[in-house]
Amino acid sequence: MTFLTGWGRTAPTPARLARPRSAEEVAELVRRAPGRGVAARGLGRSYGDAAQNAGGLVVDCTALISWSLDETTGLVTAAAGLSLHDLMAALVPRGWFVPVTPGTRHVTVGGAVAADVHGKNHHVDSSFGAHLTSLTLVTAGGESRVLTPADDLFWATVGGMGLTGVITEAVFRCIPIETSRVRVDVERTRDLDHTLETMTATDDRYRYTVAWIDLLARGGRMGRSVLTRGDHASREDLPRGARGGDPLAFTPGSLLKAPPWAPNGLLNPVTVRAFNEAWYLKSRPGSFVQGLGPFFHPLDFVEGWNRVYGSRGFVQYQFLVPFGEEATLRRIVSRLSAENVVSFLTVLKRFGPGTPGMLSFPAPGWTLALDIPAGRRGLAELLRTFDDWVAEAGGRIYLAKDSRMAAGTMAAMYPRLAEWRKIRDEADPDGVFRTDLARRLSL
Amino acid sequence: MKNALGTVDAVLLLGGRSEIGLAIVERLVRDGARRVVLASRDATGGEPPVIGEAEVHLLDFDASRPETHGEVIDAAVKLVGDLDVVIPAFGVLGSQAVYDADPVAAAEAVAVNYGGHVSIGLHAARRLREQGHGTIVVLSSVAGVRVRRANFVYGSAKAGLDGFAQGLGDALHGSGARVMVVRPGFVIGRMTEGMTLAPLSSTPGQVADAVIAGLRSDAEIVWVPGLLKLMFAVMRVLPRAIWRKMPR
Numbered sequence: 001m002t003f004l005t006g007w008g009r010t011a012p013t014p015a016r017l018a019r020p021r022s023a024e025e026v027a028e029l030v031r032r033a034p035g036r037g038v039a040a041r042g043l044g045r046s047y048g049d050a051a052q053n054a055g056g057l058v059v060d061c062t063a064l065i066s067w068s069l070d071e072t073t074g075l076v077t078a079a080a081g082l083s084l085h086d087l088m089a090a091l092v093p094r095g096w097f098v099p100v101t102p103g104t105r106h107v108t109v110g111g112a113v114a115a116d117v118h119g120k121n122h123h124v125d126s127s128f129g130a131h132l133t134s135l136t137l138v139t140a141g142g143e144s145r146v147l148t149p150a151d152d153l154f155w156a157t158v159g160g161m162g163l164t165g166v167i168t169e170a171v172f173r174c175i176p177i178e179t180s181r182v183r184v185d186v187e188r189t190r191d192l193d194h195t196l197e198t199m200t201a202t203d204d205r206y207r208y209t210v211a212w213i214d215l216l217a218r219g220g221r222m223g224r225s226v227l228t229r230g231d232h233a234s235r236e237d238l239p240r241g242a243r244g245g246d247p248l249a250f251t252p253g254s255l256l257k258a259p260p261w262a263p264n265g266l267l268n269p270v271t272v273r274a275f276n277e278a279w280y281l282k283s284r285p286g287s288f289v290q291g292l293g294p295f296f297h298p299l300d301f302v303e304g305w306n307r308v309y310g311s312r313g314f315v316q317y318q319f320l321v322p323f324g325e326e327a328t329l330r331r332i333v334s335r336l337s338a339e340n341v342v343s344f345l346t347v348l349k350r351f352g353p354g355t356p357g358m359l360s361f362p363a364p365g366w367t368l369a370l371d372i373p374a375g376r377r378g379l380a381e382l383l384r385t386f387d388d389w390v391a392e393a394g395g396r397i398y399l400a401k402d403s404r405m406a407a408g409t410m411a412a413m414y415p416r417l418a419e420w421r422k423i424r425d426e427a428d429p430d431g432v433f434r435t436d437l438a439r440r441l442s443l
Numbered sequence: 444m445k446n447a448l449g450t451v452d453a454v455l456l457l458g459g460r461s462e463i464g465l466a467i468v469e470r471l472v473r474d475g476a477r478r479v480v481l482a483s484r485d486a487t488g489g490e491p492p493v494i495g496e497a498e499v500h501l502l503d504f505d506a507s508r509p510e511t512h513g514e515v516i517d518a519a520v521k522l523v524g525d526l527d528v529v530i531p532a533f534g535v536l537g538s539q540a541v542y543d544a545d546p547v548a549a550a551e552a553v554a555v556n557y558g559g560h561v562s563i564g565l566h567a568a569r570r571l572r573e574q575g576h577g578t579i580v581v582l583s584s585v586a587g588v589r590v591r592r593a594n595f596v597y598g599s600a601k602a603g604l605d606g607f608a609q610g611l612g613d614a615l616h617g618s619g620a621r622v623m624v625v626r627p628g629f630v631i632g633r634m635t636e637g638m639t640l641a642p643l644s645s646t647p648g649q650v651a652d653a654v655i656a657g658l659r660s661d662a663e664i665v666w667v668p669g670l671l672k673l674m675f676a677v678m679r680v681l682p683r684a685i686w687r688k689m690p691r
Contacts, residue, residue: 001575001617010447014575014619036574048447054525054619055575315447380448380474403447406475439525440444440452 004058007306008047009313010374010403013054013436015039021063023079023136023144023168029059030166030432031142037434040166042108043083046115047316048403049436050161056434059166061110069096074174075133080110080167085252085300092250092292096174097232099131103347105252105297110167115400116159116360120208120296123352127362128172129158130355136169140428144168149356156423159360161399163433163443164424177232179247182208182295184230185287188280192223192333196326196366199227199350207231208295211348212283214276215336215370216269222337223330225348226283233289252293256302264310264375272342299345308344309373317383318369318398320351320361325393329366332386336370339382343370358420361398369401380404399437407442417443444525445576449659450475451527455519457504457563458533459483462632463582465494466651467530472497474655478523482515483533506533506559507551516566528658529567530580531560536634542596549596556600561607568611571620578621580654581608585628585666588675592687612663623657625650627667643671 001014016034020026030038036056043062044051051058064081067090074096078087084098085105091097102117111117113135118127125131135147137157145165147154157164185206189195195211203209206229213225235247299305306314321328336343347369354363361367372379387409390397396413397405411417421443437443445451454471456464459481468479472495479497482504491499500522504515519526534556542549564579571577586594587601605624612622627650629641650667657665666672678686 001619003619008447011445012619014617049444054444055573313447374447380450383448384475404450405446406450407452407477436444440446 004041004044004052005313006046006048006050006052006403007044008315008374008403009306009309009311010315011049011436013049013052015053015056015058017058017060019060019063023064023138026059026061026064026166026168027138027142027144029057030138030140033057033432037432038166039433039435040080040110040114040162042081042111043106045104045107045111046400048401049440050115050400052436053434054436054439061108061166061168064168069094069174074176075171076174077169077171078109079169080108080113082109083107084109084112088252088292089250091174092177092180093246093248095176095178095248097177097292099125099173099175100128101296103297104300105293106300109170110162113158113167113170114160114162116355116357116362117400118349118351118362120210120349122362123203123209123350124207126353127355127357127360129155129357129360131172132158132170133173134171135167137165137167139165140430140432152423153427155356156358156420156427158355159357160420160424161359161437161443162435163438164427165433177248178235179233179238180250180292181233181238181247181289182230182292183233183237183287184228184290184295186283187227187229187285188283189225189227191221192225192330195223195225195227195348199348203229203350205229209350212279213333213346213348213368214280215333215341215343215346216273216276218337223333224280226280228283228295230290230295237289239289250292252291252297252300258302258304258307260307262308262310264312264373266308266310267342267344267373269340269342272344275344309371310375312373312375314371314373315379315383315403316369316371316401317386318367318401319386319390319395320363320365320367320398321390321393321395322363322365325395326366328389328393328395329368331389332368335382335386341370341372341382342376343372346370358416358423359399359414361396361400365395367398369398402437405441407440410441445527451658452476453478453480453523453526454528455480455482455523455526455530455567457482457515457529457531458506459486459501459504461532462634462647463627463630463650464530464532466647467532467580467654469494470651470655471528476527480519480522482519506555506563509558509562512562512566515563516570520570525574526567526570526577528578528580529571530582531563531567532582533559534582534634536597539594539596552596553600556597557603557607560604564607564611568615568620568622572615572618575619577619578623578658579608579611580623580625580658581605583608583624583626585626585671585675588626589679589686591689593689621661621663623654623662623665625654625657625665625667626671628671643668643674
């Protein structure tokens with residue numbers, strides 16, 4: 001038995017871990033599923049309990065890493081355990097980029113499908129599922145099924161948190177790029193309203209946009225943000241000095257390593273306020289050219305950054321409210337600010353259209369993501385209050401980030417849950433695929 | 444499943460009418476628990492009490508019939524799924540004078556206070572080990588930390604229970620399941636009605652508060668009130684000649 005947690009390092013549970021080398025081995029493991037069921041796991045970047053299975057079997061898919069690229073169409077066929085990091089390292093020098101990348105490259109293709117991940121380009125390109133042409137899924141009987149967007153099971157699997165089967169392969173369209181750089185515009189906003197107005201008015205001019213919010217700023221500065229927006233740089237965009245080298249060179253790496261141990265409470269209002277102040281001031285408005293790594297994955301810069309929250313771990317709270325419900329967003333931001341909630345990196349993103357994924361998170365509206373140390377007093381109550389506000393506004397919580405929501409709340413936020421359950425029950429009538437998240441949320 | 448912030452979902456209370464037990468359950472429900480099983484003698488047929496917004500199930504349970512205990516645990520799992528917190532809260536206090544006069548009654552009380560806990564504890568542990576998570580909250584007592592002349596039948600059963608619970612906790616180490624031993628002093632309530640108060644006594648609500656805090660911090664032993672830990676560090680080493688003269 002191995003104890004597993006998500007990225008937030010909370011609520012560990014033991015499971016038997018298997019690391020199959022092929023899709024056939026996955027099918028064999030599923031056929032011999034133990035009573036407590038089977039859960040698929042990639043790089044463990046879901047924050048909560050999505051890839052844990054207390055007392056059961058966890059299938060670590062990270063040995064499934066084969067891939068191929070059709071250089072004429074940009075179609076990539078990738079095994080589920082391949083990380084976006086490895087994929088980018090292979091694709092970028094060939095002039096291709098993944099259609100969607102979340103804030104870290106260290107997620108697997110299978111995880112990206114199961115969580116239907118989104119990135120800074122959601123407002124134009126939607127989420128990962130929108131770029132898929134087919135999927136291979138090992139279902140409850142241990143058979144491999146190839147699914148296309150015409151299948152209901154396909155859209156129950158995209159965003160389905162691994163509960164319809166083990167994804168072993170995905171085929172998706174990539175986008176052509178001329179360089180491995182991004183042309184970035186940085187802008188600072190005064191307060192939350194200014195942030196929302198600016199994003200609404202000018203987001204469409206960029207493929208990639210995101211706002212970092214200083215949650216500890218109060219009063220007239222509440223919700224002040226740094227807007228970072230960009231597009232893939234063309235060869236002409238590169239500074240003169242950089243044009244000589246390989247425009248597609250891609251050498252991201254983590255430059256720092258978080259210490260193996262950090263005291264609980266290292267991140268407190270004083271240290272985070274100082275960090276936020278420095279970050280806000282450092283982010284001078286202007287335009288420049290930046291590498292793909294620092295632009296898309298600033299957190300990958302520090303390896304194992306989740307350890308700085310100490311042994312008690314942290315929770316990430318990411319919610320969505322539809323357009324027209326900005327009042328709820330304002331209400332939550334002002335409460336967070338009033339309560340002095342310490343959040344290291346709080347990110348606001350304006351979503352475009354979602355995918356047909358039944359449990360998919362993104363939909364048109366605003367999404368805010370924040371990290372909070374789990375030991376904070378009164379946190380459970382505070383987040384439950386937010387859950388209620390979000391549900392009332394017709395919004396929802398991102399399952400890949402969740403580690404604490406109640407089942408009833410989840411059901412209220414995902415109106416297509418019954419439809420999803422029906423398809424899942426047909427595909428897996430005996431409940432072979434089980435995770436701690438599924439138990440907690442009574443999925 | 445217990446979530447990232449320590450909120451649990453399903454609770455099984457054995458001795459479903461215990462004041463301390465119910466006080467713990469009420470607090471767990473207030474914190475977000477949604478499913479409760481109250482197991483006690485002749486429970487079914489009655490109307491389940493309203494506890495917050497939780498769904499409450501009743502189950503028949505007789506602590507003195509260990510041969511039925513396995514079924515009780517299985518029935519509870521059937522009702523609510525994985526058990527996050529199991530609280531065996533049944534027990535009889537009785538008076539030493541009565542036990543002195545009626546050894547059969549003494550043996551029966553010990554069978555419930557110790558034997559019943561051993562059997563239900565082992566069955567609960569089997570389930571928790573299988574599911575890979577969950578906590579058994581064992582209500583021990585300072586009476587068992589060092590047994591007193593004044594209530595040595597009750598005290599010796601609690602001493603046995605305390606030892607059993609610690610051993611069980613060690614046996615479960617590494618399985619994901621845990622045991623938390625709770626050692627209250629004198630608890631003011633139905634069980635101790637008519638008795639004179641002892642120093643450092645507490646209410647069922649205070650015991651429950653301490654249990655909740657202990658569950659949150661994954662404590663292994665909880666003293667209620669906390670000061671008793673210090674007091675018993677001294678009491679444990681008092682010379683026998685003095686200890687046997689303790690008035691109660």
